[in-house]
Amino acid sequence: MLDSLQLALTNLLAPAVLFFLLGFGAGWLRSDLTVPESAAKTLALVLMLSIGFKGGVEASKAGLSQDFASAATAGVALSFGIPVLGFFVLRAISALDRATAAATAAHYGSVSIVTFVAGTEFLRASGLQFGGYMVAVVALMETPAILSALLLAGSGAAGRQGLRGELIREVALNGSVVVLIGSFLIGAISGSAGMAKLEVFVGPVFQGVLVLFLLDMGLVAARRLKAARSLTPALIAFALVMPLVSCGLGLAISLALGLGAADAAVLAILAASASYIAVPAAMRIALPDADPGVYLTLSLAITFPFNLVVGIPLYTAAAQAMIG
Amino acid sequence: MLDSLQLALTNLLAPAVLFFLLGFGAGWLRSDLTVPESAAKTLALVLMLSIGFKGGVEASKAGLSQDFASAATAGVALSFGIPVLGFFVLRAISALDRATAAATAAHYGSVSIVTFVAGTEFLRASGLQFGGYMVAVVALMETPAILSALLLAGSGAAGRQGLRGELIREVALNGSVVVLIGSFLIGAISGSAGMAKLEVFVGPVFQGVLVLFLLDMGLVAARRLKAARSLTPALIAFALVMPLVSCGLGLAISLALGLGAADAAVLAILAASASYIAVPAAMRIALPDADPGVYLTLSLAITFPFNLVVGIPLYTAAAQAMIG
Amino acid sequence: MLDSLQLALTNLLAPAVLFFLLGFGAGWLRSDLTVPESAAKTLALVLMLSIGFKGGVEASKAGLSQDFASAATAGVALSFGIPVLGFFVLRAISALDRATAAATAAHYGSVSIVTFVAGTEFLRASGLQFGGYMVAVVALMETPAILSALLLAGSGAAGRQGLRGELIREVALNGSVVVLIGSFLIGAISGSAGMAKLEVFVGPVFQGVLVLFLLDMGLVAARRLKAARSLTPALIAFALVMPLVSCGLGLAISLALGLGAADAAVLAILAASASYIAVPAAMRIALPDADPGVYLTLSLAITFPFNLVVGIPLYTAAAQAMIG
Amino acid sequence: MQTTGRKKLEIIIEATVLRRVEQFLDEAGVRGWTVLPSIEGHGSHGDWSSGDFTPGQERRLIVAVATSDVAQRALDRLASFFADYPGIVFLSDVEVLRPERF
Amino acid sequence: MQTTGRKKLEIIIEATVLRRVEQFLDEAGVRGWTVLPSIEGHGSHGDWSSGDFTPGQERRLIVAVATSDVAQRALDRLASFFADYPGIVFLSDVEVLRPERF
Amino acid sequence: MQTTGRKKLEIIIEATVLRRVEQFLDEAGVRGWTVLPSIEGHGSHGDWSSGDFTPGQERRLIVAVATSDVAQRALDRLASFFADYPGIVFLSDVEVLRPERF
Numbered sequence A, B, C: 001m002l003d004s005l006q007l008a009l010t011n012l013l014a015p016a017v018l019f020f021l022l023g024f025g026a027g028w029l030r031s032d033l034t035v036p037e038s039a040a041k042t043l044a045l046v047l048m049l050s051i052g053f054k055g056g057v058e059a060s061k062a063g064l065s066q067d068f069a070s071a072a073t074a075g076v077a078l079s080f081g082i083p084v085l086g087f088f089v090l091r092a093i094s095a096l097d098r099a100t101a102a103a104t105a106a107h108y109g110s111v112s113i114v115t116f117v118a119g120t121e122f123l124r125a126s127g128l129q130f131g132g133y134m135v136a137v138v139a140l141m142e143t144p145a146i147l148s149a150l151l152l153a154g155s156g157a158a159g160r161q162g163l164r165g166e167l168i169r170e171v172a173l174n175g176s177v178v179v180l181i182g183s184f185l186i187g188a189i190s191g192s193a194g195m196a197k198l199e200v201f202v203g204p205v206f207q208g209v210l211v212l213f214l215l216d217m218g219l220v221a222a223r224r225l226k227a228a229r230s231l232t233p234a235l236i237a238f239a240l241v242m243p244l245v246s247c248g249l250g251l252a253i254s255l256a257l258g259l260g261a262a263d264a265a266v267l268a269i270l271a272a273s274a275s276y277i278a279v280p281a282a283m284r285i286a287l288p289d290a291d292p293g294v295y296l297t298l299s300l301a302i303t304f305p306f307n308l309v310v311g312i313p314l315y316t317a318a319a320q321a322m323i324g
Numbered sequence D, E, F: 001m002q003t004t005g006r007k008k009l010e011i012i013i014e015a016t017v018l019r020r021v022e023q024f025l026d027e028a029g030v031r032g033w034t035v036l037p038s039i040e041g042h043g044s045h046g047d048w049s050s051g052d053f054t055p056g057q058e059r060r061l062i063v064a065v066a067t068s069d070v071a072q073r074a075l076d077r078l079a080s081f082f083a084d085y086p087g088i089v090f091l092s093d094v095e096v097l098r099p100e101r102f
Ligand SMILES: Nc1ncnc2c1ncn2[C@@H]1O[C@H](COP(=O)(O)O)[C@@H](O)[C@H]1O
Pocket: D012, D040, D041, D042, D043, D044, D045, D046, D047, D048, D059, D086, D087, D088, E031, E032, E033, E034, E035, E063, E064, E065, E066, E102
């Protein structure tokens, strides 16, 4: 327990977390600090390319394993299942319309890549060794939640307006999924020869990219929180409690499928994380009536900071307590 | 021969080539993946700055040599000559108007810097040592082809409209030439003291920049190919066969001037490569009637992928067979 | 003396200075070379983040010291005082209106971060060891000059139009100050554990970012100088002599407060440098009537190149002569 | 210089549905258009900014000059699209050179 | 499709005072607007470019469609603002669908 | 607020010839203009996108408000330029404050 607290403090003092807090503070005080939009998009691309590639190289070293199959099954099940739970909870505790509730629930079923990155940094600092294939699990968990949400909402707009093609592209071919899976495969194919070339880029350079991106996330999260108009106490509670519930589900399924503590911790972190790039983009097409003021604020401005600062060490400690 | 095939396979499995293919696939399937425009321009700048600087440092170590003079002569001759050949071939095999044929031919006389970079990576992987001055040859080969094209087309628009200044700037002072030559000189002046500072940037960081840029080139090439409206079988054949002819000319002249196998391979790769940044920009001013739908599609969407995937190992093998 | 000349030459041959000159030459000859706007902003952010972070880590190692307090006092006094001197000189030697004279003077009281970076690179190359806390002094010197200028000009526009909030944000919370101080604190908090992660980013990658940024500064400075319409010989003389006077003031106060030669050299460089990011932004709000054609041209297109090429070695030599 | 009256359509929509709206313009017979970026906006659904992380929510401004008939046809198609998707459109009079191009 | 007349306000101001001008629009009753970036400009105070290092000097173009009354009210407020701060504004006639939204 | 009628010129041209067109405007007596970026476009010569690697092909939108006479003069000069270079121009009526500035 003392050890966990110690680690939680280490997490809090990591540059990445501190830069997020710097951005959040600057945004909250309405500093004119900004990260140019195209830089933020490029940084996000570099993050995804790097973790995909590193995961692929590691996976190619380890070979395919039963653990990968188990983790993938667990991840897909969580991504499908969490939105269903989230949807009914949201409808019960708030006055959100059907579309907004479904769209919000989809965010919580899908994953946040930066939360994953911060989580894996923390696990490494804690000396926990998870499988390289977990990157592939991240990619697999991005989209099932979107399908769940569409079933829950009974979407019609995209169909009526001939936007099926756009919708499929957003769901199956959205940029982050393509880069993540593509880089994973490239890492797996080019292996250590490829790694020799990209080592510095996906390693130490990546660390700098990460702090810049988190600085920007802090700015955007704070600005969004300040501009939020439709937040109610029930919705705030949802954004703080739902990750805990999802973490619990992630650990339970990990235990059932016999995953190790490190993989289980990653799965719990992924389950608890909420998307703020891929899912919102799909929702603008599939459920244009859903209110982005709700789902983006909850996912980006409440759940993300909570997971980054408090959640990651908590879920890891829980995984070690239950499985380790 | 077996060795060459082996190396060709190694080329195909290099991260840079794989990221190009990833981008190409994503673009072809109409994924919404994009590299922000300003990022792509910055990446291009970094690539040119890095290869210029590295070339300058190497050249300063080696000193001026007869080989540099020979390679420069050969490069300038190729850049002047190839467009003449290309022009008459295009007029014979297609219905392209004079301006479009001349503009297209100019692209094939000039060079592609990314093809050069990919080629030098391949040569290094193959253990072939070429001269640092070849970077200066790249810069020298950029513009003569444009002058040839202007003579062939009998351009008048820029003159009529008082755009001579703009044209001179595009031809002699265009960004890529200035950065390439400038960085080469800076590398030559600051030598190993300068290299001590920039080593990581122009080395391992450059590798990351290269894969990102190639990812974007894949996206743009695929989108351009899909949108192409004026492609005919004859034009496609031109884009695939002209590089082979240019490679042949490059090797012949290298043999005549007594260049070594590695320098000859670089020259062949440069001869075979087609410009897609500097030349199109000059053509928009000099020959505004020429159709960019033709010259950009051929150079960027057909010849560049062909050279990257198949051409580079082929030209290298040919250089070794003829000279090595 | 000979030694100083030697070092001055070394400064001139550093890649950073050479890339500035390359950009300046390209801009002067009206090459179409450009660094995308959003890239330039991102590069500036990375520079500030890196020097802030490095300074913080170094300061955390050294602990708080009397020297920091002295340097901070000297810096704040210079930032407040220099604009007063500058204002009366400008009013005496030129026909500038009150607002433009005050705004221009503010630029000379505040500091240029890139001049600071180039200066510290030069000091390191010269083997002079200054305190990590000097980064905090940079941040402290950014804004007092703005307050002086407001008192001198008797600004009213921002008050009349309800822009007090914007003005406070520009003065106290402007992006560069926030990133600089924030990164300094993060460096101080995360110490060597944080440095282990960001070492490559704030070290060798930073060097590449610096040359790119200086290339862009050269382009912008040359273009601004060419477009300048309101330059008079008296104003040009001001932009060249004022830095020398400020350097003298910086050294005098350093001597009085007992600072070491290296810290005094940094203070002299800061005193001599003129802002071109933070102060102009504040002046657009506080003194909208002041002519940016005057203050930006003097600070960016004359004083900055002068300091970069000639000033830095000169001020360092003076510091060593007076204090060393 | 002789100028002729035409209509300018300006359409503000989310980036996500740009392709679809371009298709409408094409179907309505609009022969050319230019797409401009935008930075932020305010409306009945609150504020948005291009600095947010949601790619699709960014707005694009399409400018298209066309004959009155073609503009009217495009408008008809857009009106029903805007029943499902957010977006605004406005029309104004412009004069052009070489009217046969529009 | 039935269209109704409205006014389009176009305002070119420095990025620095964007928030303030948006506040005027809000106070005048304007219900929506879109902000576009610009790259460079020329005027009585010389040239500016977004490539310069001065963040605040960059211009923004605000496009706002509103009723004639609301536009007039916004104009009044802007006129006095422009006594202190540089900026230009112009007004034109547009036709819109669903006029109740503006 | 009293407004006065002026003309708004909107010119869409390739980035490459921007300087030249600005020179025409200057020669015609236009006293100010603002240049906006654009992202992509469609026309009789196919599609273009700012994501392509060809710097010069990107389009710029120049917005210039001027008196009717000055606008007419600019139009004359542009018409002959557009014989050689691609580009479109359209003119519309706007009302401005402080008419002496335009
Ligand atoms: N009256 C208007 N004038 C200009 N742009 C508008 C207007 N109304 C809405 N918009 C744009 O359309 C977006 C969505 O509008 P809304 O659906 O009303 O929130 C806004 O954020 C603006 O970018």
